Amino acid sequence: MTATLRGADIVAQSLELLGRRPIFTLSGNHIMSIFDAAIGSKLELIHVRHEAAAVHMADAWGRLTGEAGIAMVTGGPGHANAVGALFTALSAESPMVLLSGHAATWELGRGGFQEIRQAEMAAPVSKASWMARSAASLGEDLAEAMRIATSGRPGPVHLSLPSDILDETVEANAIRWPDIAKYAPQPIALPDAIADAVCAEIAKAERPVLLAGPALSSQKGRALLARIEAATGAPTAVIESPRGANDATIGAFGDVVKKADLVVLLGKALDFTLKWAKAPAFASDVRVISIDPEGALVERAAKEKSSALVIGCVADTWPAGEALVRRAANAKRRDDAWLKQARTLMDNRPDTWAAIKSQTPGRLHAAEVFRALRPIVERDPETVLICDGGEFSQWGQSLLPVRRRMINSVAGSIGGSIPMAIAARRAESKAPVIAVMGDGTFGFHMSEFDTAVRHKLPFVAILGNDACWNAESQIQKRDYGADRMHGCDLLPTRYDQVVVALGGHGELVTRIEELLPAVERALQAAASGKPACVNIMAESIAAPVIRV
Ligand SMILES: Cc1ncc(C[n+]2csc(CCOP(=O)(O)OP(=O)(O)O)c2C)c(N)n1
Numbered sequence: 001m002t003a004t005l006r007g008a009d010i011v012a013q014s015l016e017l018l019g020r021r022p023i024f025t026l027s028g029n030h031i032m033s034i035f036d037a038a039i040g041s042k043l044e045l046i047h048v049r050h051e052a053a054a055v056h057m058a059d060a061w062g063r064l065t066g067e068a069g070i071a072m073v074t075g076g077p078g079h080a081n082a083v084g085a086l087f088t089a090l091s092a093e094s095p096m097v098l099l100s101g102h103a104a105t106w107e108l109g110r111g112g113f114q115e116i117r118q119a120e121m122a123a124p125v126s127k128a129s130w131m132a133r134s135a136a137s138l139g140e141d142l143a144e145a146m147r148i149a150t151s152g153r154p155g156p157v158h159l160s161l162p163s164d165i166l167d168e169t170v171e172a173n174a175i176r177w178p179d180i181a182k183y184a185p186q187p188i189a190l191p192d193a194i195a196d197a198v199c200a201e202i203a204k205a206e207r208p209v210l211l212a213g214p215a216l217s218s219q220k221g222r223a224l225l226a227r228i229e230a231a232t233g234a235p236t237a238v239i240e241s242p243r244g245a246n247d248a249t250i251g252a253f254g255d256v257v258k259k260a261d262l263v264v265l266l267g268k269a270l271d272f273t274l275k276w277a278k279a280p281a282f283a284s285d286v287r288v289i290s291i292d293p294e295g296a297l298v299e300r301a302a303k304e305k306s307s308a309l310v311i312g313c314v315a316d317t318w319p320a321g322e323a324l325v326r327r328a329a330n331a332k333r334r335d336d337a338w339l340k341q342a343r344t345l346m347d348n349r350p351d352t353w354a355a356i357k358s359q360t361p362g363r364l365h366a367a368e369v370f371r372a373l374r375p376i377v378e379r380d381p382e383t384v385l386i387c388d389g390g391e392f393s394q395w396g397q398s399l400l401p402v403r404r405r406m407i408n409s410v411a412g413s414i415g416g417s418i419p420m421a422i423a424a425r426r427a428e429s430k431a432p433v434i435a436v437m438g439d440g441t442f443g444f445h446m447s448e449f450d451t452a453v454r455h456k457l458p459f460v461a462i463l464g465n466d467a468c469w470n471a472e473s474q475i476q477k478r479d480y481g482a483d484r485m486h487g488c489d490l491l492p493t494r495y496d497q498v499v500v501a502l503g504g505h506g507e508l509v510t511r512i513e514e515l516l517p518a519v520e521r522a523l524q525a526a527a528s529g530k531p532a533c534v535n536i537m538a539e540s541i542a543a544p545v546i547r548v
Contacts, residue, residue, distance in 0.1 A: 007135035007166040008033035010175055011099075012041045014139035017177065018146055021070060022046050022426055024057035024419075028074020029113070030101020033166040046426065046455050048419065049447040051078050055085035056416035056445070057423035058096040059156070062089070063218060063406050064384070064427045068149040068157075069096040075103055075160070076114025079121065086125035086156045091411035092240070093215035093267075095154035097145045098122065102131060104164035122158035129158040135168040136175050143178030151185040152293035152316055153267060154215055190291060190320035192327060194313050198264060198289055199232060199324060199331035201310060205262035205287070207338050208234040213268040214410060215317055219403045224321045231328035233335075234264065235342035241397075242412040244273030245281065248398030248544045249407075252345040255548055257282055262310075264289045266324075267317030270301045273410060277305060291320045348546055349398065362510045363539045366395035366464060372515050373462065376523070377402050382431035384424045388417030389441030390471025392464030394543035396436040404428075415444030421459035422452050422531075432523060433459035440469040442495055442533075446502075452531035453503035459531055460522045461499075464538040467492040474542045496535035505532035 005013070011034055015023065022044045027035060038045055048054045054071040061069030073082045079100040089096050100122075103112035123129040128148045132141045138161070145157040190198075202208045210232070212225055217238045225236040235256060241247035245254045257263070263277055263286055270290065275281035277288055289311040290301035298312040315323075356367035377383045377400050385405045387393040397407060406424070408414055414437075421435040442463050452458060473488040496506025505525035507518035515536065522532035 003172040004169040005172060005175060006033060006037065007138055007168050007170070008037040010135060010138045010170065011142065011161065011166065012037035012043050014142045014178060015070065016042055017139065018143055018180065019067060021061065021067060023070045023072050024048060024054040024061075024423065025072040026051050026054055026074065026078060028078045028101060030075040030103070030163045031072060031161070031166070033163070034072065046451065048451050050445060051081035052085035053419035053445050053448050053451070055082050055089065055096070055098060056419035058098070059085070059089035059092060059094045059416070060406060060420035060423035061427055062094040062096040062149070062154065063092060064404070064424055066150075066218065066220070067095065068146045069094070069423070070099065071096065072099040073101070075101040075118065075163070076116050079118050079160070080116070083122050083125060085416065086122060086158070087411050088409045088413040088416055089156040090125050091214070092406075092409035093154050093213055094156065095149040096156045097142070097149055098156060098158045100158065100160050101166070102160040102162040105162045106164060118160045119158065125156065126158045127155040131160040131162065132165055135165050135170045138165070139178045140176050143180070143183040147183040147185055152188070153213070187316040187319045188293065188314060190313060190315035190323040192323065194311065195320070195323035195327040196330055197311055198291070199328045201262060201287075201289060202232045202234050202264065203331040203334050207260050208262040208264065209257060209260045209342065210234045210236045210264040210266055211268045211274070212236065212238045212266045212317070214238065214240040215267055217405070222403065224318070227325045228321055229339070231325045232331075233333070233339050235339050235346070237346065239268055239273050240410060241407060242273060242410055244275070246545065248394050248546055250346050251348040252546045252548045254281070256342045256345050259283070260286055262287045262289070264291070265301065266291050266321060267293060269297050270304055291315050293317060345548060348548060350546065358512070358539055360539050363466070363537045364509065364512055364515065365539050366392050366541060367399070368512050369462070369464065369515065369536060369538070370396050370399035372512070373519065374400055376519060377434060380431045382428065384428055384431060384433045386417045386420050386424065386433075386435040388435065389414050389438035390469070391474060391541060391543040392438045392466070392470070392538055393436045393441075396462070398544050398546070414441045417441065418445040418448045418461065421461070422448060422455070422457045425452070425457040425459050432526065434462060435459060436462045437464070438470065439463060439465040439467065439490055439493070439495065446495065446498060449499050449502040449504050449531050449533070456529050457531070458526040458529055460519070460526050461531075461533045462519070463495055463533055463535050465492060465495065465535050466538045466540040468540050470540045471543070473540065492537065494535065496533050499531070499533040503530070505530045507532070507534045509534060509536040
């Protein structure tokens, strides 16, 4: 008798073959065959409370580890819930794969249960999106999805899995298991001659800057940028926030780019975050170099900057960065006066911040909170920090220097930090995982504290609770006037008690003296297995802007 396997078993075994990692999932009719196939396999299922959370977790896994994170949801509504979160992963350039169950192929076009055109739905927020067509080749579909997710500019990929294909049995000798070597990413190198030309342009420029996209925001990516900076003498920065050069993480970088006479884009799209490198954000005669994995983005740079684009080349970011480090030695050495000047601006945090104190009894100012937290995040160099939400967390971005950090991406999409912290804990077993967010943001996925408790994946949430969607309230104040701020109020809810009810640890902080003891207790709770929330009553203040 020939052995047979179900499509679902082929999925489970292929996922093992392609490198074991957790599967962030929410169950549903179309994927119960895969849950069944997981029995006796080494698949680790982390079962969440909302499909978007599964995607945020896979996104965080991708960003922290560099390997494709996997989210698995059911078809129709499960898929629809998941798709929105792909936008965050796409703009964070995060490698991940969304596997969605799907109506059976024989139901299609006939009004099948939860039938919807899933691949088309996910296409605008994915690098690639398709529906599997045969059980025998499911392993190849998975390998191809992971290859695309991790190749070139990393990003999310979607694969729909029709339930009849998952249920179908295939004879073992007919199964096309993926040849792993065939699916390894094939990076596009930057030719030495072009690397030499880029290095020569940098050496010749008076005030060059090198800007990287979110794919280099990882610890490894930042280390590569530090090496490029040391080798070329050009200041480097990751542009990972919708605030672009005005992201408070990079201090007064807006003043640096304004002075620049050459901008090297290393896997950084020329887009709204850079105001398309036009005046007044940049000098009107700034010259631009674009090195990008996507030809379309090199072309866009050419279109936006016409003859000011001095070099455009399709190459992958990592090998291109390595080539610049290697070839910089051949270029004329520049003095480091400009680099020092730029670094001073990027490290700038206004002196006045050191003395900021809350003006509102019973509430803390964000600057007080993050000044106090800085020594805590610096205690362990492997600490993972996640910053999410509006105004409060941007103070955290600015005041908490860490090597491993994730923010809510160029899309500025709030809400993913609690699931991201859970996935970060799964990727990092020892160092503290700290998520900073506003109270509006906390509400998106607070039920995932239950997931953290069930799966013993503890972290600490630092919650700036001003009972307001403050970022939007600040827009009303700025654009329409202080007398037209309305409709953005929340309640001073005891989110700490919500977390206790879900099985975690909660702290309420209304005075600065209470902050550090509360955070230490929260860290201890997390170290002993309980996720924790420090609910800090905070003043409603605008995000920091650093200008010199
Ligand atoms: C998914 C998504 N929904 C809505 C927005 C718009 N938005 C940006 S910040 C913000 C308010 C955030 O409020 P909160 O988390 O309480 O942080 P605060 O600004 O009060 O510090 C909103 C609604 C967004 N960027 N992303």
